[in-house]
Amino acid sequence: MSIPLAERIRPGSLDDIVGQPHLLGKGRPLRRIIESGTIPNMIFYGPSGIGKTTVARFIAENANMTMYKLNGTSASVADIKSIIAETETLGGVSGILLYLDEIQYLNKKQQQSLLEYIENGKITLISSTTENPYFYVYNAIISRSTVFEFKPVLPEDIAPAIRRAFRLMADELKLKLRLENGVVEHIARGCGGDVRKSINTVELCILSADSDGETLTVRMDTVRELTQRSNMRYDKDGDEHYDILSALQKSIRGSDENAALHYAARLIEAGDIISLCRRLLVIASEDVGLAYPMAAAITKSCVDSALQLGLPEARIPLAEAVILLATAPKSNSAESAIDAALADVRAGGAMDFPRHLQNKHFDGEGAAVKGQHYLYPHDFPHHWVKQQYLPDTLKDRVYYKYGENKNEQSAKNYWEMIKNGKEKK
Numbered sequence: 001m002s003i004p005l006a007e008r009i010r011p012g013s014l015d016d017i018v019g020q021p022h023l024l025g026k027g028r029p030l031r032r033i034i035e036s037g038t039i040p041n042m043i044f045y046g047p048s049g050i051g052k053t054t055v056a057r058f059i060a061e062n063a064n065m066t067m068y069k070l071n072g073t074s075a076s077v078a079d080i081k082s083i084i085a086e087t088e089t090l091g092g093v094s095g096i097l098l099y100l101d102e103i104q105y106l107n108k109k110q111q112q113s114l115l116e117y118i119e120n121g122k123i124t125l126i127s128s129t130t131e132n133p134y135f136y137v138y139n140a141i142i143s144r145s146t147v148f149e150f151k152p153v154l155p156e157d158i159a160p161a162i163r164r165a166f167r168l169m170a171d172e173l174k175l176k177l178r179l180e181n182g183v184v185e186h187i188a189r190g191c192g193g194d195v196r197k198s199i200n201t202v203e204l205c206i207l208s209a210d211s212d213g214e215t216l217t218v219r220m221d222t223v224r225e226l227t228q229r230s231n232m233r234y235d236k237d238g239d240e241h242y243d244i245l246s247a248l249q250k251s252i253r254g255s256d257e258n259a260a261l262h263y264a265a266r267l268i269e270a271g272d273i274i275s276l277c278r279r280l281l282v283i284a285s286e287d288v289g290l291a292y293p294m295a296a297a298i299t300k301s302c303v304d305s306a307l308q309l310g311l312p313e314a315r316i317p318l319a320e321a322v323i324l325l326a327t328a329p330k331s332n333s334a335e336s337a338i339d340a341a342l343a344d345v346r347a348g349g350a351m352d353f354p355r356h357l358q359n360k361h362f363d364g365e366g367a368a369v370k371g372q373h374y375l376y377p378h379d380f381p382h383h384w385v386k387q388q389y390l391p392d393t394l395k396d397r398v399y400y401k402y403g404e405n406k407n408e409q410s411a412k413n414y415w416e417m418i419k420n421g422k423e424k425k
Contacts, residue, residue, distance in 0.1 A: 005203040006196045009165050010054055017051055017058070018161045018195050019153030024055070030148055039063050039097065041118050043137065044128040046150030047240070049194035052128040056099045059126065065095040072105035077113050087122040096123045103127035104136035111138040118144055152193020159188045161195060165202040166218075173206070176215040183223050190227035201226055241272075245279050248322075253287045257326035264322045268315050277303040280321050291331035291405040298324060331403035340399040354388050382418045 011017045014024055014031060023030040033039065039059055044052040053069075060067035068083045080098075087096055103111070118125045118141075125145065129136060133147055162184050170177035183205070191198035204226050209216040244263050251259035267276040284299040302321035306314035356374040375385045388395055402412040 004200070005165055005169065006199040009161070009168055009199060010057070014058065017054060019157045019193075020051055020055075020150055023148055023150070030055075034059055034062055037063050039065070039124050039126075041125045041145040042127075043103070043133050043142065043145045043147045044126065044150055045133050045147055046128075046130070047152055047194065048130055049196035050150050050153055051195060052150055053099070053101065056097070056126045056128070060097045060099075063095070063097070065097040065124065067097045067099055069099045069101065072100060072102035075100070075106065075110070077110055080110070080113050084117050084123060087117075098123050098125050100125060100127040102129060103141075104129045104131045104133075108138055111141055115140055115144070153195050154193070155185070155188035158191065158193075158195055158198050159184050162187050162198055162202055165199050166206070169203065169206045170216060173216070175211065178215055178217045180218065180220045182220055183218050186220065186223050187227060241275070245275060248276075249279060249283055249287070252283050252322065252326045253330065255326055255330065257323050260322050260326045261319065264318060265315075268311070268318065271311065273306055273311065273314050273318065276318060277306060280318070280325065283325050284321075286335050287330055287332060288325055288328045289331040289334045289403075290408050291329035291403055292407060295325060295328050329405045329407070331405055331408060333401060333403040333408060337400035344394060344397065348393065352391055354391065356387065357389060384418055386419070 014034065017024055020030075022028060025031065034055075044055065046052060057067060059065075066086070068086070070079055070083070083096065083098055098114075100106075100114075114123075114125060117123045125141075127137070127141070127145070133142060166177055166179065166184075187198050187201050187205075191201065201223075205218045205223060206216060208222055208226070209218045211217070244266055248260060248263035248267070251263060264276060267273065280299050281296075281303060284296040288295040299321045302317040302324075305317040309317070375387050377383050377385050379385075390397060402408045
C-alpha cells in the first residue's frame with residue numbers, strides 16, 4: 001500500500017516543522033523542553049492537521065524513546081495495559097512514549113488507567129485533542145501534564161511545505177513540473193491552516209495534472225476545483241462551532257459589520273443557519289436591546305424569512321439582520337437590569353409583597369392596617385402616581401440604568417419630567 005505523501009514528507013528537524021513559532025521558535029518553551037531531552041507528560045490541544053503528531057514523533061526520536069500510538073476512538077484499557085507491559089521488556093529500556101491521539105474519546109475509567117504509570121514514570125504520556133482539554137480531559141491527567149495549544153498555520157508558513165511536496169512528487173515520478181501562477185498560494189489559503197490537508201491537495205493535484213510524458217502541468221482551474229470548500233474547518237459539536245458564534249457576536253457588539261459578515265458567511269457556507277439564526281435573536285436583545293427595540297422584531301422577521309426560504313436565498317435576510325445589528329446603536333441595559341434583579345432574588349429568596357400589590361383577600365383579624373389601599377395609576381395625570389412597588393427590604397433598589405443612547409435617554413427625560421412634577425402645563 002502506498003504511503004500517503006503527508007507521511008513521506010514529514011520533517012526531519014524542528015526547523016523543518018511548519019508553523020507553531022510560539023511553541024517551537026528559538027527559545028520558546030516547548031522547543032527548550034524537546035532540546036533538553038527530558039520529556040514531561042504533555043497535552044497538545046488544537047485543530048487536526050497542524051503538526052501535533054509530527055511534534056510527538058520528533059520528541060520520541062530526539063529523546064531516543066520507543067513511541068507507541070493509540071487513538072482514543074478505538075483504544076481500550078487492554079490496549080493501554082499491553083503497552084504498559086512493554087516497559088518490562090528490552091524495548092522499554094530507553095523509556096516508552098505513549099502518544100494518545102483524540103484522548104477526549106476515552107472515558108474516565110480508561111483515562112484513570114494511565115495515572116499510576118505516568119506518576120511512577122514507566123511511561124511518558126503525550127496526548128492530543130481537538131477539544132478544550134479543560135472540558136474533556138480528566139482533571140487528574142491535566143494536573144500531571146503541561147498543556148500546549150497548537151494554532152492553525154498561516155498561509156505564508158504553509159507555502160514552503162507545499163512547494164517541497166510538489167518537488168518530492170515530481171522527483172518520485174521522474175518528471176518535470178510546471179505550476180501555473182498562483183497554484184501554491186491558492187492551496188495555502190484554501191486549506192484553512194491545516195498542513196496535512198494542503199499536502200493531500202498537492203497529491204491530488206499531481207494525480208490529476210496534465211502530462212505529456214515529460215512534464216506535469218498543474219493548472220489553476222484544477223486547483224480551484226480540488227480546493228473548493230476545503231477551507232471550512234467546522235464541527236457543530238466542537239470548539240470551532242462555538243468560536244465562530246462567539247466571534248460573530250463580539251464583532252456585532254463591536255459594530256464591525258464586515259467582520260460580522262465574515263463569520264456569518266462561514267456559518268452559512270457550513271450550512272448551519274439554525275445556529276446563526278439563534279445567535280442573531282440573542283444579539284438583538286443582549287447587545288442592541290433598548291437602544292433600538294425594533295431590532296428584535298426586524299431580526300425575528302429576517303430569521304423567519306431565512307428559515308422559510310432555505311439556502312441559498314436565506315443568506316440575504318440573514319445578511320440584512322447581521323448588518324442591521326452591527327450598525328445599530330448598542331445597549332446592554334436590559335441584560336444588566338435583569339441580572340441584577342436575579343441576583344437579589346437568588347440571594348433573598350421569596351420576599352413579602354407590599355400589601356397594596358397583593359390580590360384582594362381577607363386581611364385577618366390581627367392586621368394593623370386593613371384594606372389594600374392600592375392607587376390605580378390610570379386615575380391620575382399621565383397615568384402615574386407615586387407608591388411603593390418593591391418589597392420593603394429592597395424598596396430603594398435600582399436595577400435598570402438608562403443607556404447612553406437616544407432612545408433610552410428620551411424615555412429617561414420623559415419619566416424624570418413626570419415623576420419630578422416638572423411636566424409642561
